[in-house]
Amino acid sequence: MYFALTDEQRALAETVRAFLADRFDLRAVRAVVDDERGDGHPADLWRAIGEQGWLSVCVPPEHGGLGLGLLDAQVIAREFGAGVVPGPWATTVLAGAAVRRVGSPEQAAAVLGPLGAGELVATVALRGPGGRFGRSGIAVRADAAGRLDGAASGVEYAHVADVIVVAATEPVAATEPATEPATEPATEPVAVPTGGGSGRGDGGVGLYLLERGGDGVRIERQASIDGTTRLAALTLTGAPAVRLPGSDAAALADLLRRGAVLAAADLAGVARAALTRTVAYDTERVQFGRPVGSFQALAHHLADLHVAVTMAEHAVLYAAHALDEGRPDADLAVAVAKSKANQAAGDATAAMVQYHGGIGYTWEHDTHFFYKRAKRLVAAFGDSRQHLEHLARLTVDTVG
């Protein structure tokens, strides 16, 4: 029994934290936030991330990576969340995971090496305008030749990505029987149960590799509340793309689970930083002749937040491990981790604004970076409603 970060993982977290404090602190974040028209992708930061090997964590050794798992990736994701770091690190790691897991050996060779070295930016486009995360939210169709039509919305860093992994519905091959249910459930789980067949016939979903500059690809930036990322809409008109041959509904579900864990890790980091910064401020800030942090109304709420953030950190650790090891409870663990991280980060960042008082409501203060990043990520890869309903399916509908 060992359920904790290892000394190595703690050292990795410390390295990332020290790097950010030294090379990309909140002043640097602010410059990105205020430069609304900029690409939100500081070149120096990206180069350093590549040099540090933080992109190669999940790349197998045969492609020059470190061959680690989500367990190690979540260590980095947490620290990037704590530093509200901009840039396409998480989307690149996630796109890499799709290529690694369901891509062909040739695709893996072409993408994973450069990706791990920081020479390639990647992202994922999984959701249409107004759509949810999951099959029913996809608004891109693929034809038999691999041409894509349709739209994706809220795609992070599409405007700088060399490669985009696009989820698309597919025509059911005439030679294969359709096994898709006639009607979709009213509430679709973010993660469809794994192990359900493969190939085009079974679920009518595939993952496609798309190059940014290709024909029929239009990318338009979308205004966003969160200045620590950049979002874009993707419009595809007969855009030629290459299918990841092993992809199917289960592969999409797997990708969404991995995205949910990385988002949950980022949220756990955001929440921890929001709490730590609020404690520091309220230890110094004096009203009524005493530090406001000595008032029980604040102190007890902050204590509850510490409990919640600690639980979110545990839940992320467990879910990352469960996915790495292919545990049977991985599906449940991801739903627990994302909904707990959502709650902890939502509460901690709202408390951060509140317990900084008036200054916490200003653009000048850093609180809004945390608050807005949490807002975006809480809804990413399944919001709490979606994950809790999925959890109900797993825990209420299965009791004998």
Add this chain to the structure above:
Amino acid sequence: MAGTRRQDGLDHVDLSYPPEAEEFRAELRAWLTANIPAAWTEPGFWATVGEDEAFDLRRDWERRKALAGFAGIDWPVEYGGRGGTPAMRAIHDSELVRARAPRSVNSLGLVFLAPTVMAVGTPEQKADIIGPMLRNEVIWCQGFSEPDAGSDLAALRTRGVLDGDEFVVNGQKVWTTFAGRGDRIFTMVRTEPGSSRHRGLSLLLIDMHAPGVEVRPIRQMSGVSEFGEVFLTDVRVPASQCLGGIGNGWATAMLLLSFERGAAGISQYTAYRQAYDEIVRVARALGRAGDPVLRQELARRRVELECLHYQAMHVLTEVEQGRDLGASSSVTKLQWSQAYQGLFETFDELLGADVALLRPTADLDLTALRQESFWTRSVTIWGGSSQVQRTIVAERVLGLPRGS
């Protein structure tokens, strides 16, 4: 693809127990299967047995378990223990819950007093206390709280005056679990006249059958009377029955309270999961398991139970690695007590208009769940209330300035 596995041999997240612990689990499970009457495992059985009878059944059963070698799991062999690891202790506690075994009737002695005696007791105290406790020949009570000393233990007023080689003890204790059934009680007493707060206290071991000890049961909101008041009037206690040194009571009490069951969370998770499943069955029986709002609520409760499990595994890891738990026991207490209480709030909600009925339909008897629901109101009070725990977390974990 089964994910990447490290080859470096370092400690890494690993949810399995070592082979010897799993062997122990199998052995214990077999014993439990053979030694728990089937009727006892029916949900609601214990609610149908009178309190006196239930206590005797539990006491005798636990004694047989000890004689079979399944007690003092992580105690040294020299004290009659099994010499096992914290993980084996966690497995023991969890397997008992899983098998729906009766709960211990001597847990305050086993969890808190025994390790304290092992640490600071005299050879005579060790011989006198530990063996008889392990075999349930002596049931131990705890006498810390008083009417004016609840969360503020240092305000206690029960006093002991040395007269020759005996203390003469006068005072009152309250919220004493199994007060009416206890044989001995470990008690915080002010033994230095005129002392205040944390000074001048001693931890005295008092014979509850001695003259001057009077016990009155307290009926709880659930209707049962597991707690009681203990009145001490000119009770003569030999000075040799002081544990940890005269006047050193505060330090001894803090040592005693530090023996939190590091592994307890694992078995609590097992128990609350049983409750969760039973509550789901009730929701289904009442046709409410499809209600989307209720489903969200149940799932939210489940999230907290899973988080309790993670916290328990984390604490077990820290214990096994020999790391200092510090104030993290307050985090554990807040998490388990609130998760447990919250689960039963959802139980009440799902009953809807039937909440006031013990048998809403002919074949649905909610007596046991209702008892448990009331019980959950107490868990955020005893053992350090949630408010006390939050203050500890705020000051000792977060480092916030102390309140005035």
